[in-house]
Structure formats: structure tokens, C-alpha cells
Amino acid sequence: MQEGKLLDFVWWEITGKCQLSCDHCYASSGPDGTHGTMTVSDWQRVITQSSEAGATLGQFIGGEPTLHPALPRLVRYALDSGMQVEIYTNLVHVTPELWDLFRLPGVRLATSYYSDQPEEHEAITKRPSFKVTTKNITRAHELGIPIRAGVIGILEEQRSQQAIGLLEQVGIADIGYDDLREVGRGVRENGPGVDQLCGNCGDRQIAISPTGEVWPCVFSRWLPMGNVRETSFADILVSRRFAEITGQLRETFEVRAKCAPDECNPKCGPSCGPACQPQYRTPCNPRKGCSPSYGSCNPDKRLCDPDRSCKPNQCRPKK
Secondary structure, eight states, X not given: OOTTOOOSEEEEEOOSBOSOOOTTOTTOOBTTOOOOSOOHHHHHHHHHHXXXXXXXXXXXXXXXXXXXXXXXXXXXXXXHTXXXXXXXXXXXXXXXXXXXXXXXXXXXXXXXXXXXXXXXHHHHHSSSOHHHHHHHHHHHHHTTOOEEEEEEEOSTTOOHHHHHHHHHHTTOOEEEEEEOOOSGGGOSSSOSSGGGOOSOTTSSEEEEOTTOEEESSTTOTTOOOEETTTSOHHHHHTXXXXXXXXXXXXXXXXXXXXXXXXXOOOOOSGGGOTTSOOSOOSOOOGGGOOOTTOTTOOOOGGGOOTTOXXXXXXXXXXX
8 A cells, every 4th residue: 555545445433332233233233332442532533544544435333323422523523634424324313413414515324224024124123123214214315415225135035125126216326235244243154254255355444443443344353453542543554464464365355356257246335335245146157267156256356436336136247
């Protein structure tokens, strides 16, 4: 990475607290979660250093970031630092103050969605969330707030396509799809590992936890690179450990890219955020030499950028 431009995108995971208790939560967040040990001044320092490192987009995430009392202050601080902001929220409870915040220039929203049926949606979130989330998605769109939605496949016979259809009916144009990530409460059989990643980890993007730990991305929590409460963010980004971890990941995904279907583009969400598909689940362009299992083929990390989203089983030719 060139000096002065170390980052494009940062996840600021400001809390582990959430109203929901989703079965698949990669952060293992819930009602008993906390805001961690990072203070408001700690976050402000990290936001400043994120901007100084070249990041132009930061995502406030959790847990549920709207539960952090300092979210409005931190969002405005990031905007004043010259960055754009995305808030990844479940939209379960939005106060008038938050609607004002969401409408600020430079702010956009993202949310997760699961089904067009309340019972199935709430079987995943473990709370009566379908009606209010759907209502607030609709309201955000009507208010002209930029919003994207990620439909996440958790159940065997989940109505994911119908969920996408419902989102399209209310006017949402930016809809992505992701399969279950086996991280946090999402662990089923394989557990955390590079198979759960899209290949863009640590490539001009970084994640910071409520306790100050720095990871290549929010899904690679087993790879801590340092802690911003103990070491400056800038020093972590140029540290030997950062270089070693990102180098190992890059080598791993360069090897895997050799079997990736050249003409399939999963069209990921913002910098491989939670809306990004970790790996191909269906045979794509087998003539290009992908292995018979296909499950081990990961998308080219260069195909992930803030302007892309994906839908289930959607393949598009490279440009």
C-alpha cells in the first residue's frame, strides 16, 4: 500500500449490544451485549486517523449502532472529517433524532432482511421485527435516504427470492444476497476460517471492534492485528504483523483465484461488507477450469467495490 493512502474503507463496530438475537450473528451480539471499552474520544481519534490514512467511507456497525448513545455525535464527526458514512442498522427502533441523522448529506443506510413472511423472518431474528423493519425500510426510501438491503440465506428452504421481491416492491434498488457466514453464532460445521471470507480482507479496508481490536474485516476476528487503545492506528497499519497477515491472506486468495470462474461476478456490497457473498454456491462457467465441487471457489477480490450488490445465483460477465 502506498504511503498516505493506506485505506479506502473502515468498519467501526461501536457496540456489541442489539435488540435482536439472530442465530447467525457474526458478532455474537444481543440484548446482553455492551458498548465495549472504546470511549467516544477513542472513536473520534480512530475516525480522524481513518481519514488521514485515506479512507473515504466508514461504516458504523454492531451489534446495533443506533443503540450507542454517541452515534449521532460520531456520525457528524466522521462527516466533518470529510468521510462518507454508512450505518448498518436493523431499523427496529428509529427515533426522530435518528431520522434527522439519517437524512444528513453523506449518510446512507444498510440493513439485513430475511423473508417476505413475518414468521420466517422472526424465526431468524428471535424478535417481532418484520413489520417495523419493513416499515422503516419503506420510510427511508420515501424520505430519499440512500439505502441498500442484504438478504441473508440462513434456513434450508428460506424465502430469500420472495424477500428480494418484496424489497423491490417497496422501491429498494440496491439489494444484495449473502449466504450464512460461519463466524460468531453463525458457526455450524466448518467454523471461522478463510473459507468464510471473500478475499478482500485487509486490502485497503480494516475493522475495529468495541474493545479496540483491529481485524482485516469483521468476519476475520481470529486474526487480530493490534489494539488501537494500546497502539496508534497508523502504527498498526504499517506494522510487521499487519503486513504478515494481509500478505498471507493475499497469497491464499491468489491461489484460490486460479480456480475462480472468470466470467462470474458475485457483485458484492460495500467493500465486502456483510452483504457480500463469501463464495460461489452454484456451478459458474465450469469450462474455465473450476474444481468439480465449486464450493471452494472464491470471487476475485478486485470485483468487490461500494457500487455493487448481488442476488442469489446471479452471474454476470466481466467488463
